[in-house]
Amino acid sequence: MEVKERTTTVASHMESLEKEFNVLVELDRTMSERPNAERRNIYGRAQLLVMDFEDSSKSENISPEVQEKIQALETISKNCKLVMIRKKRAGLQLVWDNVTGFIRTFAVVLFLILSGVVVALPCVMLRPVEYYLLKWGVLSPFNRLAVLAKHFIASSILYLAGVEVIAEGLQRDKLGKECAILCFSHSSTLDAFILGQTVPVFHRSLGKADLFLIPFFSLLLLAFGGLPINRKDRDQAVNALSGAASSAYVGDCVCVSPEGTRSLSGHILPFKKGPFYMWEQLKTPIIPIVFVGAYDLYPPGKNIPFSGKVYTKFLQPIAPTEVSTREEMSRLLRRRMLEAWKEPSEDAAKPVSWSFFVKHVLSLVAFYGGCYYGPVVLHFREILDYYGISTLQAMGLYLVLAIAITLVFYVYLMYVDKLLTKLWRGLFGGGRPNKTK
Helix, strand or coil: CHHHHHHHHHHHHHHHHHHHHHHHHHHHCCHHHCCHHHHHHHHHHHHHHHHHHHHHCCCCCCCHHHHHHHHHHHHHHHHCCCCCCCCCCCCHHHHHHHHHHHHHHHHHHHHHHHHHHHHHHHHHHCHHHHHHHHHCCCCCCCCCHHHHHHHHHHHHHHHHHCEEEEEECCCHHHCCCCCEEEEECCCCCHHHHHHHHHCCCCEEEEEEHHHHHCCCHHHHHHHCCEEEECCCCHHHHHHHHHHHHHCCCCCCEEEECCCCCCCCCCCCCCCCCHHHHHHHHHCCCEEEEEEECHHHHCCCCCCCCCCEEEEEEECCCECHHHCCCHHHHHHHHHHHHHHHHCCCCCCCCCCCCHHHHHHHHHHHHHHHHHHHHHHHHCCHHHHHHHHCCCHHHHHHHHHHHHHHHHHHHHHHHHHHHHHHHHHHHHHHCCCCCCCCC
16 A cells, blocks of 8 residues: 555656646747746756756666656756846947946946955954954954955945845854855856855855956955865865865854856856865855846956846755765755745846935945045155155056065965975874864
């Protein structure tokens, strides 16, 4: 009797999967006419159905018929590639869009240059002091200097760019007590700044090594807790993952994209194995994060971001007790993120609210006003004349200083720290001391 009931249940489940498959095939026929919100929904459903077919065939070899359906679903997923926003403008409207886009982009670039040395560098240099202040209880994980600085920098950049971030599901009580892993979908350069604004504690994050050679931007990455990873060097990549885990203090987070790179389609890519080895080492909760609208506003390869809304969805944490292996954690995390991905967010990437628009305009006016009147108030011209330095020479010295600092940090992170790790292991065995303990 039990065997019969189980057979009936399996047959019913496969029938529901068949129905969903047929629905997706029909939706795919009109894909070119569908907006990004519907494409996200179809992609999420298609990828979840792939996982359902795989799970239903786990105990036996996947039949040719099921393999054919999985291939068809992967084709549907490729057809769901998100499209860039293309505003139908002409005449004065087109000129206005180009002018405002240039004003926003120039403000963001100039702010990056100024904040990289003025704000980010002191945060990096004062990090050892912060460690002892945290240890003595003077600071909490929520009000340490690095957290306040990254929130200020990230929020300023998003305000100047005209990107309104709406955070959903953030549970502050789940952060600040233990080292958690934040796994986020990655499809835009905006993602780093959105994390900096919305995550209320300090977080370690991994980025490709080339980014740490960009003057000014590399200092922001370091202030945000970035660690370089060389994808071509497996040993260095493993050490970077271990370093992210071992360098996190109690209450910090480790941010990592399980996809390993930015998505060129705008959707959630297949996951790499590295982050789940790190999870196996830490055995802490994983908090999934999904960004909706970031790719639409600023996809890879685009120079000027559009203004609009981005939704940041903080999902329920996945406790280590919910799974027994890293493979199970990978599949559970992907399923949770795809479930959130297919939920409708109709106004993602749509125009910002009026209240945010007012703040956006005021931030641009305040920033450009500060850039104009700041040197006057600080008697910048008189100081340069006193030392016999022209404005052009001062700018050149500032650039040389930023490049020199960037190279010093890059050499330390990529080579010196690696040698120190080997030396530590040779003298004492094992890895560097884990600060999360």
